[in-house]
Amino acid sequence: MLYSLAFITGRRRGSAAQLTQPRDATALPCWAARATLAGPPAAGPVAAHGPAILTWLAAATLSAMATDVIPPFADDAFRRVLCVVAHPDDVEYGVSSAVAAWTARGVEVAYLLLTRGEAGMDSSPPERTAPLRTEEQIAGSQAVGVAEVEFLDHPDGVLEYSLGLRRDIARVIRRRKPDAVVAGSWDVEVVIGLNQADHRVAGLAAVDALRDAANRWVFPELLDEGLEPHSVRWLLVGGDPRPTHGVDVTGEPVERGIASLEAHAQYLAGIPGHPPPRPMITGITRLQGRAMGVPNAVLFRAWDFHAPPPIAAEALAAAQDG
Numbered sequence: 001m002l003y004s005l006a007f008i009t010g011r012r013r014g015s016a017a018q019l020t021q022p023r024d025a026t027a028l029p030c031w032a033a034r035a036t037l038a039g040p041p042a043a044g045p046v047a048a049h050g051p052a053i054l055t056w057l058a059a060a061t062l063s064a065m066a067t068d069v070i071p072p073f074a075d076d077a078f079r080r081v082l083c084v085v086a087h088p089d090d091v092e093y094g095v096s097s098a099v100a101a102w103t104a105r106g107v108e109v110a111y112l113l114l115t116r117g118e119a120g121m122d123s124s125p126p127e128r129t130a131p132l133r134t135e136e137q138i139a140g141s142q143a144v145g146v147a148e149v150e151f152l153d154h155p156d157g158v159l160e161y162s163l164g165l166r167r168d169i170a171r172v173i174r175r176r177k178p179d180a181v182v183a184g185s186w187d188v189e190v191v192i193g194l195n196q197a198d199h200r201v202a203g204l205a206a207v208d209a210l211r212d213a214a215n216r217w218v219f220p221e222l223l224d225e226g227l228e229p230h231s232v233r234w235l236l237v238g239g240d241p242r243p244t245h246g247v248d249v250t251g252e253p254v255e256r257g258i259a260s261l262e263a264h265a266q267y268l269a270g271i272p273g274h275p276p277p278r279p280m281i282t283g284i285t286r287l288q289g290r291a292m293g294v295p296n297a298v299l300f301r302a303w304d305f306h307a308p309p310p311i312a313a314e315a316l317a318a319a320q321d322g
């Protein structure tokens with residue numbers, strides 16, 4: 001990719017409308033698409049391509065006021081991607097359209113579901129819901145060219161952040177050897193409101209497992225299983241209010257993304273007032289497209305784990321200033 005990614009070296013600030021993908025809740029739906037206002041870019045470690053922060057959200061009106069355009073990933077950015085999410089359908093609110101774009105050009109994408117979403121349908125007991133949502137997730141994955149879907153069978157609704165969960169994710173990372181992991185936000189507050197408990201756990205556990213997978217001395221039992229350390233270069237977070245990169249999903253990818261959400265038909269039918277997938281995904285990707293200057297897009301914040309943080313270069317430069 002990674003290597004040809006055009007890094008942005010200067011601090012850029014602008015404002016742009018962005019809408020991120022909503023995620024399902026288990027007992028209560030949290031699908032509603034909504035934008036929010038975000039403050040100035042936060043300090044801290046950022047992707048190597050820039051002091052991260054390219055965007056403030058002027059999303060109250062969702063009008064495009066971009067003074068900076070979110071750049072695309074390089075065409076050869078990823079060869080193998082692993083998406084780690086808590087529930088069936090978490091990938092399908094936008095991210096799956098990006099997945100469709102990736103798989104169309106030969107990128108290998110696999111999904112890792114930490115649960116089967118068995119607590120997600122009020123009118124259906126978990127033992128009936130689990131196989132239904134499993135089947136719908138597999139159909140939704142196939143719609144965007146993903147054939148590899150794994151379920152860890154951790155409990156839905158009460159997913160716990162634990163060393164065991166980190167180890168289970170790290171195991172899959174070592175086995176699949178992705179060069180990019182896609183995860184959701186672990187923040188308490190996200191653009192659609194307050195983040196669901198399982199989503200927070202899944203995001204944080206994925207980040208930590210990404211590092212665990214690269215450390216020989218963490219979870220040595222994985223070595224006993226024949227799984228050598230693997231260092232993932234990129235973490236891509238969907239729904240982050242400070243996107244650094246986007247994927248143009250105009251045309252076929254967004255069509256396939258719509259189909260992937262439509263695959264969750266029985267689940268969605270149980271959520272009163274859920275909009276039809278077509279206008280929902282069209283709208284979500286159209287709003288994000290404004291930040292890229294294309295009709296439809298999906299935005300990510302990208303973190304490069306193989307590069308020093310930009311602050312390191314700034315510190316060295318400051319030291320040379322005398």
Ligand SMILES: [Zn+2]
Nearest residue numbers: 024025087090
């Ligand atoms: Zn969910």
